[in-house]
Amino acid sequence: MKKIKFGTTNEQVSAVVFGCMRLNKAKDPVEVIQTAYDHGITFIDHADIYGGGDCETIFADALAKTSIKREDLFIQSKCGIIPGKLFDFSKEHIIEAVEGSLKRLRVDYLDSLLLHRPDTWMDPFEVNEAFEALHQAGKVRYFGVSNQNPMQIEFLKKGVQQPLVANQLQFGLMHTGMIDQELQVNMKTPGSFDHDGGLLMYSRLHDMTIQAWSPYQYGFFEGVFIGNEKFPELNQALEEMAEKYGITPTGLASAWILSHPANFQVIAGTMTPSRIVEIAKASEVQLSKEDWYKLYLAAGNMLP
Template sequence: MKIMPLEQRGISTSRLILGCMPFGGGWNREPIEQQHILEAERAVDAALSIGISMFDHADIYTMGKAEETFGHLLKARPSLRDQVVIQSKCGIRVAKGQVPGRYDFSKAYILESVNGILQRLGTEYLDILLLHRPDPLMDPNEVAEALGKLKSSGKVRYFGVSNMNSSQVRFLQSALPEAIAVNQLEMSLSKLDFVDQTVHVNQAEGNSVHFGEGLLEHAQLQRIQLQAWGPLAQGAFSGRSLEGESERVVQTAALVTRLAEAKNTTPEAIVLGWLMRHPAMIQPVLGSSNPKRIIACRDAERVSVNLTRDEWYSLYVSSRGHALP
């Protein structure tokens, strides 16, 4: 059985991740209410019940309240910290006054962001820190200074990126003494660029694909863990209303349902298992805080092992809406 890239680096983690973006209520500065803490607790317990031990955050999620809410859980259950892997992200700055929303990989901002993340979570360290979106003004040497300080102080154990192509990863890596451990990207049965990039080499149709040439191959060669945000495609194939959807989506949802019934599992497990079947060992980040939907993902790893090549291609071709060349 293949070993996940994070495990190869000594990070004991689960095959699925729970994304904590919904925690804490709305994207505003209103106080966290007790109901938000209870909702997060139920989601975390549902995740733990199916073997999920990794939790994904970002400093901007619900304006910092997602991390603060998770911090309430860690404070109430201190033993939980040693049982889980916590990942967060920084680098996106929201608009303020006349200054627009922007990206910031400056040394000062990275250090400031991590201090805020740790304070909100109520923990002394992050297992993994990701740089959230590419900053056009990034200086790899300046980033390296920031990450080196975070590493030496024990505040962050491993580092990664999100939404970067392979050239950007290599450029950043050139200044870092430690290997980049993670790249988190949008990938799902409805976001197919990561597969289309592979099959459209030397084809005009490939001109409309914008995933990043060589990204999957580079990650596998360098043992970078690929994580998928939005892996359930916002429920398009697992129960969301399909009114007004294209025939392609309707037919693919029906195929997912048939496979789920044949394999005695859930549509969620089929959708995730299709993604996890890829040899890059993609690690999906679940975006739901609904306990029932989280538990519905329980069989995803089993499905990924048992999904046949023909079934995988049937789902892919159905979702893309036309035959392969």
């Protein structure tokens, strides 16, 4: 399993993350957790809203049935969403959410906590109070954000003293906006439209780890592009290149992300053990720059 440096910390973590959003749909949670661990995936991603909180409880129950030790895992959770109602970065909510996650996970601390989606009411100094209280109590080691742009991160930094070391963002072969905007500079093309404020370059400048969520999806949760007849050119390229590198198309789509020099992690949310193995194996494959661009173009992108 490829290891990467986690943000500005000294932590070396697995490049592939086991995403627990669908853990409540797993046929055998023990098997998928054990499979991930056996193949070097030791970074675990949760959120307090996954399964209405059930995913964290299921994880704790399943983990107890393995021989895996808490200290051998890097456990992350996210907070700030009250589904269907509001986003809430208040001190009270952040602390309450973390306490809830710790209780459900049956652990004493989180390795990482991310603010899940932006809250337009966020007060950086109030967020700082929550972060400092959690950090000083030994309940959270590191902090970051999810789905936030550079200006929102800079605004948080106005008050937050803890380093913001990660940003969880949708990225993959069919979600390449961060790449498109960098390549199509000073052009009147769809790809030149800047949705994210130069997020990729900002992340690289500030050594923030980007965690790519839903890396195999297209559209807004419309489905998986791998093996999908809607994308014949991309899938032909994936099939041919996967054979060249000795991995599967799913593995190749993962390797495409991890081969970029921007310190990405890939969040694997599959609950199928064989797919976990495919993705873990691919983490050690480094695509050539030529092949990386070939897949980028096969996904329907352009070069100026």
